[in-house]
Amino acid sequence: MADAPSQTLKRTPLHDRHVAASARLVPFAGWEMPVQYAGIREEHVAVRTAAGVFDVSHMGQIETTGPQAAALLQRLVSNDIEALQVGASMYGVLCREDGGIIDDLLTYRLEPDRYLTVTNAANHERDFAWFAKHAEGFDAEVSDARDRFAMLAIQGPRAREIVQSVADAPLPGRHTVDARTLVGRRAVVCGTGYTGEDGVEVLLAPDDAGAVWDEVVRRGAAPAGLGARDTLRLEACLPLYGNDLSEDRGPIEGGLGWCCKEDTGFIGADAVRAVRDAGPSERLRPFRLTGPGIPRPGNPVAGGGVVTSGTLSPCLGIGVGMGYLPADRAEIGTEIEIDVRGKTREAVVAERPLYRKERDG
Amino acid sequence: MADASYPDDLLYHSEHDWVRIDGDTATFGVTWFAQDALGEVVFFDPPDVGSTVTKDESYAEVESVKAVSDVIAPLSGEIVEVNTALGDNPEAINDDPYGEGWMVRVRLSDPSEKDALMDAKAYEASLS
Numbered sequence: 001m002a003d004a005p006s007q008t009l010k011r012t013p014l015h016d017r018h019v020a021a022s023a024r025l026v027p028f029a030g031w032e033m034p035v036q037y038a039g040i041r042e043e044h045v046a047v048r049t050a051a052g053v054f055d056v057s058h059m060g061q062i063e064t065t066g067p068q069a070a071a072l073l074q075r076l077v078s079n080d081i082e083a084l085q086v087g088a089s090m091y092g093v094l095c096r097e098d099g100g101i102i103d104d105l106l107t108y109r110l111e112p113d114r115y116l117t118v119t120n121a122a123n124h125e126r127d128f129a130w131f132a133k134h135a136e137g138f139d140a141e142v143s144d145a146r147d148r149f150a151m152l153a154i155q156g157p158r159a160r161e162i163v164q165s166v167a168d169a170p171l172p173g174r175h176t177v178d179a180r181t182l183v184g185r186r187a188v189v190c191g192t193g194y195t196g197e198d199g200v201e202v203l204l205a206p207d208d209a210g211a212v213w214d215e216v217v218r219r220g221a222a223p224a225g226l227g228a229r230d231t232l233r234l235e236a237c238l239p240l241y242g243n244d245l246s247e248d249r250g251p252i253e254g255g256l257g258w259c260c261k262e263d264t265g266f267i268g269a270d271a272v273r274a275v276r277d278a279g280p281s282e283r284l285r286p287f288r289l290t291g292p293g294i295p296r297p298g299n300p301v302a303g304g305g306v307v308t309s310g311t312l313s314p315c316l317g318i319g320v321g322m323g324y325l326p327a328d329r330a331e332i333g334t335e336i337e338i339d340v341r342g343k344t345r346e347a348v349v350a351e352r353p354l355y356r357k358e359r360d361g
Numbered sequence: 362m363a364d365a366s367y368p369d370d371l372l373y374h375s376e377h378d379w380v381r382i383d384g385d386t387a388t389f390g391v392t393w394f395a396q397d398a399l400g401e402v403v404f405f406d407p408p409d410v411g412s413t414v415t416k417d418e419s420y421a422e423v424e425s426v427k428a429v430s431d432v433i434a435p436l437s438g439e440i441v442e443v444n445t446a447l448g449d450n451p452e453a454i455n456d457d458p459y460g461e462g463w464m465v466r467v468r469l470s471d472p473s474e475k476d477a478l479m480d481a482k483a484y485e486a487s488l489s
Contacts, residue, residue, distance in 0.1 A: 024400070039401050040426040227400075227427050292448075294404050294424050312403045312426055341422070341429070343406075 012057035013150045013206040014213055021223055029121035031058040034225040043228035044314040047195055048361070051156035052224035053216050056201070057209065060124030061149050062131055064115045066140035073115055075267060076134055077107060078251060078260040084109045089175050089192055092259045094127060095268025099250035099275060103127050104241050108177040108190060116145065116188070116203075120241045134267070150209035154221055155199035155232075162219045163189070163200050166212070171200060183215045194229065196236025196353060231311050234320065235355035237286045243297055244284055244308045244322050253280045253324065255352075283330040284308070286350045287338075289319035293345035295338050301325060302337040302344070315355050325349065365393050368459055372475055373484035374435035376417075379459060382475060387436055390463045391423070391454065394488055400425040402454040407443040407465065414438060414467060416474050421464060423454060436474045438467040 009032040012018075018025060023034035034055065037043060046052045064073055073081040079092030086109050094102040103123040108116045119127045124146060131142040154163050164171055167189070168181040177190040185208035193199045204212060217223060230240070239245050239254060250268075251260050252275040262269040262276070282305065289295065295310030301323060310321030325336065334349040371379040377395035381388040396402065404424040414420040419431035420440075443465050447453060453461040479487065 035427070036400060041401055041403075231426060292404070293406075294429070296429060312424070314426065 010058070012055050013209045014055045014057065017210060017213060018055065018223075023223070023225060026226075028226060029058060031121060033058055034223070036225040036227045037223045040225070040227035040231060041314045043222055043224040044231050046222035047156040047197055047224055047228060047232055048315060048357070049157065051154060051158040051162050051199070051216075051221040052228065053213060053221040054153040054155070054224050054226075054229055055150075055209075055213070056153050056229075057150040057206075058121040059151055060119035060121060060127070061145040061203070062117045062119060062128055063143045063145040064117065064131070064140055065143075066113055066138075068139040069113050069115055072131075072135055072138040072140040072142070073107060073117070074264050075138075076131060077105065077117075078256075078266050078268070078272070080261040080264050081107060081115075082264070084115075086110075086112055087172065087176050087178055089177055089190060093245070093251050093256055094130060095251065095266065095272065096247060097268055097271065099268045099271030100247035101241070101245045101249065101251060101254065102130060102247060104239065104245055104256070106192060108188070110177065110188065118151075122242060148205070149203045150206045152202045152204070152209060152213060152216075153193055153195075153199065154202065154216055155193045155195040155197045155224075156221075157197065158220060159197070159199035162216050162221050163202070165219060166215050174198070183211045185211055187212070194238055195232040196238070196355065197232070231314055234309050234311055234322065235313055235315060235353065237322065237352040237354055239284065239322070240309060249282075249324070250275055250280075252276050253282055253284060255284045279327060281327055282324045283327055284322055285325050285330050286320065286322050286352055286354050287336060287347045288313075288316065288350045288354060289338075290346045290348055292319075293338075293340050293343065294319040295321040295323075295340055295345065295347070299323075299341070300339045302339065303329060305329070305336070307338060313354065315360055319345070319347075320350075320354050365397070366459075367393065367481040367485050369481045371459065371481065372435070372478035373481065374433060374478055375487060376433035376435075378433055378435045380435045380475070380478060382469075382472070385472060386441065386466055386468050387438070388463050389420075389432075389435060389465050389467060390458055391432060392484070393458050396455045396458050396462070399423060399430060399454075400427065402451045405447040405451045405454065405464070407445070407447070408440055410440050410443060412440050413470075414440060414465075423451070432464065434467075435478060436467065436469055437471055438469040440465050441468050442466040
């Protein structure tokens, strides 16, 4: 448990608050980030039953502006960006020519010719270089907006009520985005998240993040770390880049065919179409263990396949995960055997999501 | 979770295990420092009674929500008992690491190995 050289790690504007809250800080994608405060399970349950607030300021932003901003994004992102309305958000992937996934991204259309794309922290520099390289020839400008924003995610059944109580106007609905004032600070509020719960994500000037953090915590949002963020997203079957998505596999294999519109001609569309037409050889599937054990990334599956995410589900109390399975063994209900460090663990391919409030809450 | 503590009547291994020696048998567990570093323990996978453990080698696994960690044997011998209660209650490793959180009892094959272990004072000093 050697300490990482903290002087090389970036800190978010909320770092002092994390320290004061006795967070356990860990290196993550070049940042010093809180992995937990009170405890992963307690934070997880807080988000499922009330509200939690996550500092996700490590995530990057790329701003694309200009008359051909939409045309450029249409070329880069797999989804139909030209159909995106002002004030709406759209999920998509960035692909290489061969269909390998460079990143998965959420793009917001803030103004007619102004888009903001949120990147994964570990991929941000590479994404921005990719954007800049392909911007040549378009009447559009891309700029690295990461240092202009801190980002908070307030998630859970009480999240909207809490944020609404510090807002100047009704919050934008699910999958929409608008400027609001929160605690007197200018913010971009987005009806998005990564937990399977309702809630918002908020972009703020770095100096304004602390005031909003303090106020939503005071009003009942529990500080929640990257540990709970991971267990929440896994129960919701939301893929994590670096675990479930990578350059080695394409979006069809990863279950993201729904956000790929090959007719838009995005980079990699031909490769994606070929896989869609032929059918993928493997598919990303959620599964749950039927006995003891906790699956972990890298565990092999008997007969082919590999676990890419795994944990003990705090809400279900059993080992759950996602992994790539041969297409002919990926049907819901298929029994699989996972080699968890030498022990065979029985599991069954499950439907998405692994946790559903009406059923499991 | 209790405050940090390192009882004086135990011996300690640098991989954050404790030993309570009683004649030719010994009880093993992990230290307060280890359980704090792990976070909430959600799964303990015990070895089989009758299997042998070797000093400095892994004999069991503990898992938190985030990660799995090996538990290192501080001494060598044969396992004569495992704490089966941890199957239903692995969080005892957090709540009471030197009591209810004990992991295995071992018949020692070479009691002199204990000379390589640390007392509480030396172990605590090694943490800072």
